[in-house]
Amino acid sequence: MKQLARCAAGLVFGLMSLAAQAEVTLSAGYLKQGIEAPAVLSNLDPVPETQGVDGAQLGLADNQSSGRFLGHTYALEVAEIAPGGDLLAAARGLLTASPFLLLDAPAEDLLRVIDLPEAAGAMIFNVSAPDTRLRDADCRANLFHTLPSDAMRADALMQVLLRKRFARLALVAGEHAVDRAFADALRRSAQKFGLKLVGEREWRFDADMRRNASQEVPLFTQDLPEHDVLLVADETGDFGRYIAYNTWLPRPVAGSEGLVPVAWSRVVEQWGAAQLQSRFQKLTRRDMRDRDYAAWAAMRVLGEAVTRTNSADPATLRAYILSDAFELAGFKGRPMSFRTWNGQLRQPIPLVTDRAVVMQAPVEGFLHQRNELDTLGLDAPESRCTAFQE
Structure with a gap:
C-alpha cells in the first residue's frame, strides 16, 4: 500500500513538473x-x-x-x-x-x-x-x-601543414575585404606555428580565366620563391578555382581552395x-x-x-x-x-577537399x-x- 502511495505521489510530482515545463516558451x-x-x-x-x-x-x-x-x-x-x-x-x-x-x-x-x-x-x-x-x-x-573565426580556420590549416611537414608557404590573396582578412589570419597563424611565408602576390586579374588560366596563372606564380604549399585567400570564390594545376611550380593548394578549413x-x-x-x-x-x-x-x-x-x-x-x-x-x-x-x-x-575529409583539427599532438x-x-x-x- 505504501509502495502504491509512493508511486502515486511520484506520478503527481511528475505531472506537476511537466506542467511547469510546459510553461517554458x-x-x-x-x-x-x-x-x-x-x-x-x-x-x-x-x-x-x-x-x-x-x-x-x-x-x-x-x-x-x-x-x-x-x-x-x-x-x-x-x-x-x-x-x-x-x-x-x-x-x-x-x-x-x-x-x-x-x-x-x-x-x-x-x-x-x-x-x-x-x-x-x-x-x-x-x-x-x-x-x-x-x-x-x-x-x-x-x-x-x-x-x-578566420583565426580558427587558419590555425586549423597550419596545424595540418605542420603535421605534414609543409614548412615553406607562399600566398596569393584577392583584393576584397574578406580575402584580405583571411590572408591576415593566414599570416598570423603561420607565424604562430613557426611556418615560413616566403612570398606573396595579390590577384588583380579581370580577364576570362576560363580561357586564359593555363597561360596567365603560371606567369603570375613564376616569381614566387621555392615553397611547399601555395595558400589561396579567395573567400568570394572568384579566382581560386583556376589556380590548382596551373601554377609554375607543381605544388598543392590550400586555404580557400584545395585543402580547405571549414565549419561544415x-x-x-x-x-x-x-x-x-x-x-x-x-x-x-x-x-x-x-x-x-x-x-x-x-x-x-x-x-x-x-x-x-x-x-x-x-x-x-x-x-x-x-x-x-x-x-x-x-x-x-x-x-x-x-x-x-x-x-x-x-x-x-x-580540413576537406571536394570529396573527402583529409584531417580534422585540432591535430593530435597539439596540446593545451x-x-x-x-x-x-x-x-x-x-x-x-x-x-x-x-
Missing part, C-alpha cells in the same frame, strides 16, 4: 542582411538564397522534437532585409518581440545591431561573420559566435554527421554549408540550455552556456562549449592546458576582449 528571431555579392569570374556555384535560414529551421525542428517530450515550445521569426534596407528597424522589431536573435550580417552591420539599446540584455548569435576582431577588441558581452562540409560523415546531413537534405534538397551549420548550432545551443535549465530567461541561459556544465553535441566528434573570454563556440575544424580546442583561434592570453570580464 522560447521564440527566437533570425535577421538576415542582404548584401550585393561582388562579381566573380564564374557562376558555377550559386549561393543558396536561404543559406543560414535553412540551418536555423533545422535547429528549430530539432528543438521542437526534444521539447515535445518536455513540454517546451520553440518558435522562429525570420526577417530578411534587402541591400540598403533598414536593418536597425527590423532588429528593433525582433528584439522587442524576443531577447534571442540570430544575426546574419557583415561585421559592421552586426555591431550596429548589437549596440542598439534594445539589444541590452539580449543574447545575439553571430552566424555569418568570421572576422577575428569580433572575438577580440570589438567583442560584446551579449554576442556569441557559432561560426568559426557534405563530406563530413563520422560521429553521426551523416544523419545530420540526411535530415538537412530532406528539409532543403541541398547540402549543408558553413552558415547553415552555424545557424543550426545557435538554435541547438538555445534548445540545450532550455532543456537543462527549464528556463527561457536570457540571463539564466547566458550563465548556463558559459558554465563548465554546458556541452553541445555538434556531430564533430568532440563536445563543444563556449569560451568564457569572448563568446566563441569551441569546435573542431574539418585547458582544452585542445583552444589551440584554434584566440586563446585567453591572446584575446583583447574584456566585455566578458565585466
